[in-house]
């Protein structure tokens with residue numbers, strides 16, 4: 001019997017010398033080197049291709065009539081919405097789990113930076129200014145961090161926050177236990193959901209927000225979450241609270257964010273995900289002294305752990321695909337619209 005054919009532009013394969021690609025049993029892999037993002041993929045065997053492993057499917061997707069499974073290299077999937085893959089019966093799996101640890105570390109780093117106003121201290125250093133203001137001595141211990149979304153990133157952030165003596169509050173859509181089909185790094189996270197001090201559901205949003213020192217967004221951008229954080233939500237946070245967004249920019253309404261930064265309701269923000277890629281140099285968010293902007297690097301895709309982790313997910317899913325077993329990290333078709 002012939003093996004299912006997979007086309008891939010995944011770095012784990014294209015960065016390996018030709019002929020020395022990492023082995024994946026039971027699939028016929030066709031590694032597409034030299035095909036840039038957004039370029040059409042070769043169509044000579046299009047009708048036989050069952051699987052893509054890539055960041056973004058090619059613009060000539062319609063030619064690949066036999067496509068059944070798409071494995072993407074990111075956890076976020078909003079770039080797939082225009083393709084209507086759920087409606088086409090194509091199973092989509094993502095890379096959730098690979099990013100949990102670096103993003104949880106980014107979250108902790110940003111909370112420390114914000115609460116100690118490290119940005120001002122660095123500006124002072126550049127100008128030789130000796131300033132021992134109390135605002136540089138903030139601590140995390142005893143503060144409350146709210147995680148909106150309690151998947152892989154939320155759970156590993158909770159684990160680190162608890163070791164720092166923080167209180168952890170969680171707003172979840174579907175309860176305490178981790179989804180059984182998600183991948184994660186052993187020894188990290190909070191599979192059973194035992195770490196948070198309090199849980200809130202979607203009807204308790206105001207109660208959740210009212211008690212937070214830090215709000216961290218750890219949910220995907222979907223039709224249901226776009227703009228879900230508006231001025232009302234931001235103003236329900238206590239004055240001086242901080243917002244961290246390693247998830248996706250448009251979950252927060254841009255004008256609302258600018259308004260609460262301008263009038264000082266927010267104590268500051270750390271934003272890794274944005275409204276424009278790249279962020280234009282004249283965008284007002286660059287100018288706030290209490291905002292840290294990072295260029296979508298919290299997930300550190302350059303780390304060797306990233307490639308190993310991604311390949312592990314792909315291998316496991318390939319074995320499952322061939323055996324006809326359910327895949328891991330499936331994105332619900334309803335979230336893909």
Ligand SMILES: NC(=O)c1ccc[n+]([C@@H]2O[C@H](COP(=O)([O-])OP(=O)(O)OC[C@H]3O[C@@H](n4cnc5c(N)ncnc54)[C@H](OP(=O)(O)O)[C@@H]3O)[C@@H](O)[C@H]2O)c1
Nearest residue numbers: 075076096099149150151152153173174219220246247299
């Ligand atoms: N900056 C970066 O480099 C980077 C890297 C990785 C990920 N991200 C972003 O971070 C997001 C989260 O990643 P993850 O790996 O933690 O994903 P995940 O494991 O799938 O967790 C997402 C969590 O959000 C919850 N959720 C979904 N819709 C919700 C809603 N309407 N209200 C409340 N909770 C909701 C999910 O609940 P259910 O269990 O009910 O589905 C799940 O618990 C990704 O989607 C991506 O956008 C960014």
